[in-house]
Amino acid sequence: MHFPAYKASLALTLACLCASAWAGEIVSDKLDSPILGRSLPFTIYLPDGYYESFDKFPVVYLLHGSGGDEHTWVAYAGARETLDGLIRRREIAPVIAVMPAGGSSWWIDGQIEKMQLALRMDLIPYIEKRYEAKSDRGHRAVAGISMGGFGALNLALSHPELTCAAGLLSPAAYAQPPKKSSAHSNTGQFAKDGQFDPARWSAQSYPALLAGYKAQKQIVPMYISGGDQDREVTPAMNANLFEAIYAIQPTQVKLRVVDGAHEWMTFRDALPEALKYIDRQCGFNGHRKPMA
Template sequence: MGFVVALGTAAAPPGPAQAPTPGRSQVQEHRFRSAALDLERSYVVVLPPGYDAARKKPYPVVYLLHGLGGAPRDWLTYAHLDTELERLVAGREVQPLVLVAPDGDNAYWTDHLGTPGAPGPRWGTYVADDVLAEVEARFNVRRDGAGRAIAGASMGGHGAMSVGLMHPQRFAAVVSLAGALFAEPPTHRKIYKRVWGFPADAAHWAATSPIALIRALPPRAKGVPALYLECGDDDPAGFLEDAILAHQLLLERELPHELRVNDGGHTWSAWTFVTEDWLRFVSGKLK
């Protein structure tokens, strides 16, 4: 068992082989139809410098979930992950990674409760099943849990933790940047009622809540993804308290994880302070 606490200051067929671009990452955008949602959705892909579709060893892949009111390209506009990936790969600080940012609307990356006879939209299944299948059919990426990670910011942090802990065999690492981990069922926005019901359905809440999923883990549980939690010390959403609670629960269960508390609020400037750190973290966990 180990953990780190740090304080700081602020389905398509495979595509044709692409010629490597030395030193530069490639950004692409694609659309596909999700079976879970019965909708067409888009996603952005960042291919590492020198990406080779014919490479014998498939590339490790990191799935990136945006926040409430956000979009896939937030990871480029605010976190600059395309240029960060170039720099870190060039310096051999991380291995070449494929980054995938799907569109998640404002749905909390979670299967919605719905009503009897009318199940809600399955946004968690969309990520865990459909996005993975689409990307693995189109790109030369790993198709096993040891080669996948999932990360998210705010609402996306909730999604990354929820999907990652519900499907631990599919991901080697999970990153939550100021994730909406929700120690208690939220009630102050209509979106929460659509996702979990109002008052929240107890079984549905326990099955999808990151805090509830951590509570359900036995001591020294095997097969749990490596977890990386971050939050700003001035986060006005109250998410720092939930990150610390998750940290305490993981300590009690003797499960490896890292916690970063930064000088900042609920903003990209706080989250990008740890970009290099969490990219190194996931790179080190992916085989």
């Protein structure tokens, strides 16, 4: 027997067994939303030990990008593997992750439906009643990809009383969205008289929300990331967003430019750092470490 090869094989087997033994559960659920007038489906990640614990858990709401649904984070963004690994290595506290289906709503209260209101008044109360979820701001966070980043940013600025931190992964923080964007739909959230209305886009975008956010004097720490080769959400766009938030909360915003374009590998690579930032800023592990 070749002992070095045997030991390597044994170590790999044990590592795989350990990883599989420490795995969260993915559950599909839906709620009847009075605000939307229809059901709102979502996927939820329940951390390992959820059913045995006597404690409640922090919650991170993950908002998908345009064209996505409640399965996107698990199927393409590696959310389950990322959460399992971070929790197993104790880099973040065990958390519940809620991944709702937002269609092309841009996660706002627009012309077609009031999706942000549904998140606030229907989904969050349902999660905190149905699951072992902590129900205070200090244990509730939000993150989003592209369109979901736009929605997470809009929610954080409009309702800072709801979340303790936000992760903005390649957020679609356009001055005006490109023609190919779902925001340009003539029957969508930003439409008026059957045409995309630039004024309605601007009213929901972060420059229009900053004054109100600043006046509320409640800070939401933000983690912003994007790819250096992203031609949709460019590094310059992320830098402009960072500068705007930095002017309000210089020690509670972080910008990271990483290798990659507007693609899944870029989003997957950014997710762990966003979750670790959220964990530290919110103090999910029992201590808060504000970051520069």
